[in-house]
Amino acid sequence: MYAPKVGDRLDSLDTPSMIADLDLVEANLKKLMDKLLPTGLNIRPHLKTTKSAAIAGKMVKAGAKGGCVAKVSEAEAIAATGFDDLLITCEIVGLAKVKRLVELYRKHRNIRIVVDSEIGATAINEALAGSGIDEPIMVLIDLDVGLHRTGVKPGEPALALAQHIAGLRHLKLIGVQGYEGHLQHLHDKEDRKTQCLESMQILTGTADSLRNAGFKIDVVTTGGTGTAEFCATVPGVTELQPGSFIFMDTDYRNAVGSFYSNSLTILSTVVSKQGPRAVTIDSGLKSLTTDSGLAECKDSKYTYGVLGDEHGSLTWGEDTPPLSVGDRVEMIPSHIDPTVNLHDVYYAYRGAVIEEIWPVDSRGKVQ
Ligand code: PLP
Numbered sequence: 303m304y305a306p307k308v309g310d311r312l313d314s315l316d317t318p319s320m321i322a323d324l325d326l327v328e329a330n331l332k333k334l335m336d337k338l339l340p341t342g343l344n345i346r347p348h349l350k351t352t353k354s355a356a357i358a359g360k361m362v363k364a365g366a367k368g369g370c371v372a373k374v375s376e377a378e379a380i381a382a383t384g385f386d387d388l389l390i391t392c393e394i395v396g397l398a399k400v401k402r403l404v405e406l407y408r409k410h411r412n413i414r415i416v417v418d419s420e421i422g423a424t425a426i427n428e429a430l431a432g433s434g435i436d437e438p439i440m441v442l443i444d445l446d447v448g449l450h451r452t453g454v455k456p457g458e459p460a461l462a463l464a465q466h467i468a469g470l471r472h473l474k475l476i477g478v479q480g481y482e483g484h485l486q487h488l489h490d491k492e493d494r495k496t497q498c499l500e501s502m503q504i505l506t507g508t509a510d511s512l513r514n515a516g517f518k519i520d521v522v523t524t525g526g527t528g529t530a531e532f533c534a535t536v537p538g539v540t541e542l543q544p545g546s547f548i549f550m551d552t553d554y555r556n557a558v559g560s561f562y563s564n565s566l567t568i569l570s571t572v573v574s575k576q577g578p579r580a581v582t583i584d585s586g587l588k589s590l591t592t593d594s595g596l597a598e599c600k601d602s603k604y605t606y607g608v609l610g611d612e613h614g615s616l617t618w619g620e621d622t623p624p625l626s627v628g629d630r631v632e633m634i635p636s637h638i639d640p641t642v643n644l645h646d647v648y649y650a651y652r653g654a655v656i657e658e659i660w661p662v663d664s665r666g667k668v669q
């Protein structure tokens with residue numbers, strides 16, 4: 303049976319396989335912690351990127367406190383491994399999802415959630431009221447700081463939502479979340495910084511108005527790979543949620559530069575020769591996502607193209623050594639989070655030897 307194990311060499315892996323360079327993963331984590339831990343802020347990395355409790359454990363060892371997940375089903379998968387200090391950063395709406403949340407909360411009291419509507423808050427309160435669980439769930443108001451994706455608007459609407467939550471016995475308001483996702487990939491660093499500080503004024507300003515109105519706002523959580531360092535300079539921010547920094551992707555590298563390294567690739571095999579300067583590899587749409595542009599071959603002499611679900615092309619210029627059937631190449635994803643979600647497992651290597659194998663615990667957990 304095919305069962306790769308620790309100690310095997312990378313060249314024994316079937317392809318496509320998701321492989322992570324441990325030296326680079328550890329260096330990325332150290333760089334983030336060296337930059338952000340001295341600020342004294344809580345680092346709660348977003349696990350939507352890695353979907354892995356094993357990696358979350360490494361982050362905690364390095365100084366992180368807890369993690370974020372996007373969805374309830376993601377929280378179920380990660381909490382089931384024993385790692386349950388989790389903030390679910392997406393709104394929890396719909397009867398089925400709310401019921402799942404209640405069952406999750408029954409077992410894991412560290413789970414925190416966000417709300418951005420009175421309807422949403424009321425539904426969760428009612429489900430908890432009927433559950434026999436007495437302890438109120440910790441809730442953050444999700445605030446729109448400019449992304450216009452989710453989040454209540456700052457000012458009066460945020461205040462009204464806080465007042466509404468205060469009237470719900472099974473919800474305990476502890477803070478605000480504001481994610482400036484629209485700024486993460488701005489190429490101009492000064493522009494990214496300026497706009498980020500504006501978003502942070504909205505976030506911390508709202509936290510202050512809520513406090514002035516008598517609410518206890520202990521948590522102010524925000525930030526991604528492209529902005530965390532700027533968020534960290536703003537008084538009033540208490541927590542940072544970067545995710546992609548651990549593996550990076552070509553989109554992030556192009557935007558924020560190479561402070562963090564591309565540490566994850568999809569190992570692929572040349573399966574067909576299609577001309578003197580063209581081959582086909584076994585990584586297509588089912589192995590590498592394309593929403594943020596095409597993946598790149600780690601060896602930049604070869605250019606990738608999509609040939610379908612299972613296939614991609616590599617082409618090259620005249621003076622480049624040709625690739626042959628059976629050769630192996632590494633592909634750098636263009637968007638890390640949805641690419642990871644296409645694979646079951648990470649093979650983490652040092653040198654050319656597999657040192658650790660991490661399941662993608664919350665793969666496919668999109669509910
Ligand atoms: N926080 C929230 C709410 C997010 O949606 C994301 C990513 O989409 C992050 C944090 C992490 O951001 P990044 O992957 O850019 O570091």
Ligand code: MN
Pocket residue numbers: 637638639640
């Ligand atoms: Mn993403």
